Amino acid sequence: MQERNADRTRARILDAATEEFAARGIGGARINRIAEVAGCNKAMLYAYFGNKDELFDAVFSASLEKYLAEVGFDVDDLPAYAGKVFDYFEAHPDRLRLSVWYRLERPDGQPLEAIIAVNQQRLEELQRGMRRRTVSRRFTPVSLLSLIQAIATSWSSMNPEYGAELPDAKVRRAAVVAAVERILS
Numbered sequence: 001m002q003e004r005n006a007d008r009t010r011a012r013i014l015d016a017a018t019e020e021f022a023a024r025g026i027g028g029a030r031i032n033r034i035a036e037v038a039g040c041n042k043a044m045l046y047a048y049f050g051n052k053d054e055l056f057d058a059v060f061s062a063s064l065e066k067y068l069a070e071v072g073f074d075v076d077d078l079p080a081y082a083g084k085v086f087d088y089f090e091a092h093p094d095r096l097r098l099s100v101w102y103r104l105e106r107p108d109g110q111p112l113e114a115i116i117a118v119n120q121q122r123l124e125e126l127q128r129g130m131r132r133r134t135v136s137r138r139f140t141p142v143s144l145l146s147l148i149q150a151i152a153t154s155w156s157s158m159n160p161e162y163g164a165e166l167p168d169a170k171v172r173r174a175a176v177v178a179a180v181e182r183i184l185s
Contacts, residue, residue: 010048012038017059022094025101026056060102061114063095068118075125076134078148082180085152086173096156119145136184144183151179 016037020029031052035042049055071084089096122145129135139147155172166172 009038009040009044013040013045013048013055014059014062017055018063018094018098021056021059021101022097026052026105029056031055056102057112060098061112063098064112064114064118066092067095073122073125075122075129078135078144078184079177079180082148082152083173083177085149086155086176089153089156090169090173093156096153139183147183148180151183152176 013034016034017029019037020034024030029052031042031045034055035045038045045055049058067088071081071088074081123141126135126141126144130137130141135144154176155166158166167175
């Protein structure tokens, strides 16, 4: 029974921390708020996760696992991959904010092994696709992956002043897919 309670507490802490980090970043997040929302004390939070940076790492790693499980990566259909990335972040804008905070606040920090591994795998798949000539050789694998990810998330960084001028999600998704098709041709 105690282990199940520990698992629930850990899950509540991760949920509260995800919300806090997505809204405020690493520097702005407060352990007091996370503990309060999770219904535990700071000592318990530190016992589970060590410190704020380690808690962020746990949150970001869990977010990455969910993203990878839902989005996947198909080197033979990169426009569809871009569409899935768009869909995922439309449905989970908090996860995109976590990713942005990670890049903003940790440009020179210790990289997370999960990110290194998935990026390496994707770059190798792109390289194999280029050798098979099923993927355009116009860009290097890292440039191509970067461009696809930037295109897929570009709508989320639009200035709010565009407001009513922004097309609906279906039109934005179609533009993402078409743009990736274009850079691959």
